[in-house]
Amino acid sequence: MEGKTAVVTGASRGLGRGIARALGSRGFKVYVTGRSADELSAAAQEIDSFGGKGVPVVCDHSDDAQIGLLFDRVKAESHRLDILINNAAAINARTLSAPGAFWEKPLDLADMISVGLRSNYVAAHHAAPLMIETGDSLIVNISFYGAVSYHYGPAYGATKAGNDKMTFDMAVDLRPHRVTAVSIWPGLVLTDMLKSISRELLPRKLVEDLPNFETPEFTGLVIERLWRDQAKLTRSGTTLISAELGVEYGIRDIDGKQPRLYTDTLGAPRGRFIFPGNQ
Structure with a gap:
């Protein structure tokens, strides 16, 4: 499709940056957002090198006005939006993973509810009219998996569970307009940052398990295939696991492995939310 366009929020590093590279490899123009101009510029260059077109946009997703300007720009420049991937999150990994109960940790851990849940709502709010106009x-x-099992405490869990429920409700409103909304769980991800850490500084058990970690590109490849699925609207409102979609679509990771499911240890989606009138 000529001019196919995506927005990936929180794409200056980590999972978002890998997703953006994968979409670039499929010929997308990808708007990548984050707060670091240098990292976004490097991410955009990677997208270009993978065959797409990277557009870096500095955006603080705690600022509603900046999010609105992002989608104004997408509409003015590209006139369409095929995929929106809400990945931005205000996560301080050191504080989040530190030992202790939630009341013993800094209150700013709750910021991920603002940038990670509320910011996703704001992005979808601004994107929806253009996505309806684009169609399909x-x-x-x-x-x-933290939506259904304990991970790092209640702020993290509320953010993930909230995204799953918010996705369902968005889908109810969007379904008549043939816009699909899904929540996706990646697995454990071998980010660029994790790869850069000396193995001597990591726990032995983690080092042994690293070959099982997904590359950041894998979820992007799965999302692109889902977008091309002519039956994707039937999945709207559901929570999906990238590893399961990979098996269904016959997609392996870029290193050749079939990523692992963690449903036995970390939990599984609890199914569709049911409300009167839900089809």
């Missing part, structure tokens, strides 16, 4: 488009809210 896809909104993906990045979530995780």
